[in-house]
Amino acid sequence: MPITPNQGSTGGGTAVTITGTNLTGTSAVLFGAKPATAVTNVSPTQVTAVSPSGSGAVGVTVTTPGGSSNPISFFYIDAPFKSGLSVSSGATAGGNTIIISGTGLSTATGVSFGANTVTPTVLSDSQISVVVPAGAAAGPVSVSVTTAGGTNNGLSYTYIDVPTITGITPASGPTSGGTAVTITGTNLTSTSQVTFDSVPAPFSVINATTVSAVSPPGSVGAVDVGLSNPAGTATDVGAFSYLTGPGI
Numbered sequence: 001m002p003i004t005p006n007q008g009s010t011g012g013g014t015a016v017t018i019t020g021t022n023l024t025g026t027s028a029v030l031f032g033a034k035p036a037t038a039v040t041n042v043s044p045t046q047v048t049a050v051s052p053s054g055s056g057a058v059g060v061t062v063t064t065p066g067g068s069s070n071p072i073s074f075f076y077i078d079a080p081f082k083s084g085l086s087v088s089s090g091a092t093a094g095g096n097t098i099i100i101s102g103t104g105l106s107t108a109t110g111v112s113f114g115a116n117t118v119t120p121t122v123l124s125d126s127q128i129s130v131v132v133p134a135g136a137a138a139g140p141v142s143v144s145v146t147t148a149g150g151t152n153n154g155l156s157y158t159y160i161d162v163p164t165i166t167g168i169t170p171a172s173g174p175t176s177g178g179t180a181v182t183i184t185g186t187n188l189t190s191t192s193q194v195t196f197d198s199v200p201a202p203f204s205v206i207n208a209t210t211v212s213a214v215s216p217p218g219s220v221g222a223v224d225v226g227l228s229n230p231a232g233t234a235t236d237v238g239a240f241s242y243l244t245g246p247g248i
Contacts, residue, residue, distance in 0.1 A: 001018060001019065001020035001021075001062070001069055001070065001072055002018075002019055002020075002072065003016050003017070003018050003060055003072050003074060004016065004017050004019075005148065006072075006073060006074055006075060007074065007075040007076070007077050007107065007148045008051050008074070008075075008076065008077065008148055008149075009051075009076070009077065009079065009148065009149050009150040010053060010054060010055050010076045010077065010078055010079070010149065010150075011053050011079070011150060012050070012051050012052045012053035012054065013050060013051065014050065014051040014148075015038075015048065015049075015050050016036075016048065016049055016050070016051060016060075016074070017042075017046060017047075017048050018046070018047045018048070018049065018060070018062060018072075019045055019046050020045060020047075020062070020069065021044070021045060022044065022064065022066060023041060023043070023044055023045060023046065023047050023062060023064060024041065024044045024064065025041065025064045025065045025066075026039060026041045026047050026062055026063065026064050027063050027064065027065070028062075028063040029047060029049040029060065029061070029062055029063070030060065030061045030063070031051055031052055031054055031058050031060050031074055032054060032058035032059060034052040034053070034054060035052065036049035036050055036051060036052060036060075037049070037050045037052065038050040047062060051074065054076045055076045056075075056076055057073055057074070057075050057076070058073075058074055058076070059071025059072065059073060059074075060072050060073070060074045076149075077104065077107065077147065077148045077149035078104055078149045078150075079104070079147070079149045079150035079151065079152045080102055080103065080104040080105050080108065080145050080147045080149060080150070080152045081102045081103045081104060081152060082100060082101070082102040082143070082145055082152055082154055082155050083101045083102045083103075084100075084101050084102075084155070085098055085099070085100055085101075085143065085155055085157060086098050086099035086100075086101070087230075088155075088156070088157055088158060089157065089158040089159070089160050089190065089230045089231075090132055090157070090159070090160065090230055090231060091159070091160060091161075091162060091230070091231035091232060092134065092135045092137065092138055092159045092160065092161050092231065093134055093231075094131070094132045094133045094134040094135060094159075095131065095132065095134075096131070096132050097129055097130070097131050097132070098129070098130060098132060098157075099123075099127055099128070099129050100120070100127070100128050100129075100130060100143070100145060100155075101126060101127050102126060102127075102145070102152075103125065103126055104125065104147060104149055105122065105124075105125055105126060105127065105128045105145065105147065106122055106124070106125040106147075107122075107147040107148035107149065108120050108122055108128050108145055108146065108147045109146055109147065109148075110145075110146040111128070111130045111143065111144070111145050111146075112142075112143070112144045112146070113132060113133055113135065113141050113143055113157055114135065114136065114141030114142065115136070116133040116134070116135070116136075117133075118130055118131060118132075118133050120145075128145070132157070135159035137159065138159050138160055138161045138187070139158065139159060140156045140157065140158045140159075141156065141157055141158075141159065142154075142155070142156060143155040143156060143157050160187065160190050160229055160230050160231040161186070161187040161231055162187065162229070162231045162232035162233075162234065163185055163186065163187045163188055163191065163227050163228070163229050163231070163232070163233070163234045164185045164186045164187065164234050165183060165184070165185040165225065165227055165234045165235075165236040165239070166184050166185045166186070167183070167184040167185075168181060168182070168183055168184075168225055168236060168239045168240055169181065169182045169184075171239065171240055171241060172240065172241040172242070172243050173215050173240070173241075173242065173243065174242070174243060174244075174245055175217060175218055175219060175220055175242045175243070175244060175245075176217055176245075177214070177215045177216045177217035177218065178214060178215065179214065179215040180212065180213075180214055181212070181213050181214070181215055181240070182210060182211075182212055183210070183211045183212075183213060183225070183227060184209055184210055185209060185211075185227065185234065186208070186209060187208065187229065187231070188205060188207070188208055188209060188210065188211050188227070188229070189205060189207070189208045189229075190229040190230060190231075191203065191205050191211050191227055191228070191229050192228050192229055192230065193226070193227070193228040194211060194213045194225070194226070194227050194228075195224075195225070195226040195227075195228075196215050196216055196218060196223055196224075196225055196240055197218055197219075197223035197224060198224075198226070199216045199218065200216070201213045201214055201215060201216050202214045211227065215240065215242075218242040219242060220242050220243065220244055221241065221242060222238035222239075222240070222241045222242075223238065223239075223240055223241070223242065224236065224237050224238060224239065225239040225240050
């Protein structure tokens, strides 16, 4: 007499289907010593029920006017514990793969990022991988993992829009570098790198629309200025020109 599923949350509430023979007139389903709720005699070969709370492994029995059945095993599982995300932010468009670490993850069936739920890949009891779905808008959302033991929240993932560059002032400086440059644009709060001709430059974020940077040494001519955040990179082609100093 099999039971499907044969595992569920310690808090109860798992809907199970029990199949067997001579099940007509089922009056009770017990999980160990505890009665199940919402018992329905679907047919002479099938009964549905909702598990009560419990722990560990218990025997499930069905009672009919003819007596009680032999016990079949049902396993109670604790809700998962999540300890962290390998990456806690990314593009609003989603599509990047992250690793969620914790315990009790081997039966994970869904991961929700706010209102969007995706199916994870179980790597082990302590790790699952998941492709981040697209977000409705930039900003933080809660991350929850659902397993046979229940659902656990507690982590946050931040959706970030790709940056844009709208202006660079001043637009030129000496090849020796050291020019203080103001970069204006959008979605600059989480800027992670500024480059001049692919060379990283020191920078500081002023606000969501302004970043201050110092040009590194470079060669004479116009170079691209790049600005990156966890969602992507904006490039202003030929936006800054390196100039030679006067000679006497």
